[in-house]
Amino acid sequence: MKLLKGLAVLSTFGMLLVLLGGALVTKTGSGMGCGQSWPLCHGQLIPSSINLELIIELSHRLVSGGVGLFVLALAILSWRRVGHIREVKFLSFLAFFFLLAQGLIGAAAVKWGQSDFVLAMHFGISLVSFSAVLLLTLIIFEIDKKFDADSVYIKKDLRIQFYGLISYVLLVVYTGALVRHTNSSMVCMDWPFCYNRSPFDFSSYGIYQWIQMGHRLAAGMVFIWTIYLFIKVLREYKDDSLMRTGWLIAVILMIVQVALGAFVIITYVHLIVALLHALVISLYVGLLSYFLLLSSRSAKKHKD
Template identity: 40%
Template sequence: MKGLKWLSTASAIGMGLVLFMGALVTKTESGEGCGTDWPLCNGKFVPAYTIESMIEYSHRFVSGIVGILVLAAAIAVFMRLRHSGEAMLFAFGALFFTVLQAILGALAVIFPQSDAVMALHFGFSLVAFATSLLLTVGIRTGAYVPSTGGSGRRPRTDGGSVPMTAGMRRWIWVATIYSYVVVYIGAFVRHTESTGGCLGWPLCNGEIVPTLEGATGIAFVHRVAAVGLLALVAYIGHRATRSEPASALLRKSANWALLLTVLQIASGASVVWSLGSDWYLLTALIHVVLVSGLFGVLCYMSVLGWRARRIG
């Protein structure tokens, strides 16, 4: 299992890097750095030494390496853990979404895509990262036991049975799905270049509710959606601390989710404040890292709820 631990960890870290580099491509407008050629860059195996082409081609190269790692992890899981439906779901889910986002990225280079479709590219990459992360956490915490032949053994869950009410499970699943919607809207803001639609924070162009047209409407909807996510996560954190059966793992996960939500909103504000400055790229990339971590934590809490339902 040691080799599988390192392989799954490398896949998760790699998918996180792919997410980061994809955001860098978008923020630096390097998507056309290789023209309409794929997998070559402007018809060459080694691209011209321009910033845009190097950023785009580096993203492609790293994505290819990570794709191989994800494939190897899926094969290893099939060889060692195919008795575990959960491990197989995460391993082959990561492989599926890695291939899907790669195909979508290639099509975006060869054929112009709408902003709505390009926002899905980030969304699929995020799901690939989350499933890779969940597989890694499951393996490294001992949630899956290698088959010993015959019918094998049932997989353990880390920490044993996690107490969780049906209501709590539903709230967590709603928050996870809703967070994906917020992420998609954020990706849509980036691809439509609507970040400047709402200048100032927390007010939008000096108004509580601005005129909901064009870039302003898109940016404002994202802000409202983010506030809704904060309310959801805060309520879950309150229930985990005050109302739920004692579970240190659930409380810790809820606290991390709340912290990351607050930091994500703060980083969103810093993106607005840094518009037009040298800090803009850094704050935008930090925003992507934080929202990816938040989605990963919420997905893990959803898995805890799923396990509790199976056990209960």
């Protein structure tokens, strides 16, 4: 089990690097740093001309490939060692399949180009793979009772809320990625509202304004929903430390995320702030995924 735990931890942190690397490529406009060549750079094993964009893009490819091997090994080993646990086989498949899909979409974008609306799916697909790897890691650490999640029972009404929230959050993540890929980050120079032009401006500039403000509105709804669920958990799960602590962390992450969203505008899309913005939403989705797992188990208990 020591090997499996180590592999799980490495894969989880590796997937975070993949997510941040993808965000870095987008933020720095390095997607074509290797030209229209994949997996090589400009058709060369060792590029003769090296610049910052090439280094960023090539580093992302190398990290993604290396992490892909870790995730594949984790999936195979988990299947063999702990495949008797109900969720393991599905999560093993999900982790590698979506990481592979993310790589193929990236390769297709380099070779043939893709619309901004297709490229915006890239981050969300990576998030699904990261969440699956994180859940596998938590399940592996559950086996020797490092923490007790078996006693948690989530009521049906709250389970429905969790299912709805994570589905909605993935949609919001997509709108955020669309903001990045359409270069709409600074079309609204104010926060939280946009005073640049009429809300009924449907020119090409106006569409970008709608994308930006649509994302802000959608993100605001996630913030409100998270606060509401936190209060609900505090009232209904007074003796459940896992639920209360988990949703306290969720609220903190969401407050930080909203603040970072504002600082992205204030700092004119400072790279570090933008990467932190991507990191925090990744952690938030990972946390929601765990409560999704607990909800699935609770539903099975009720059926039994």
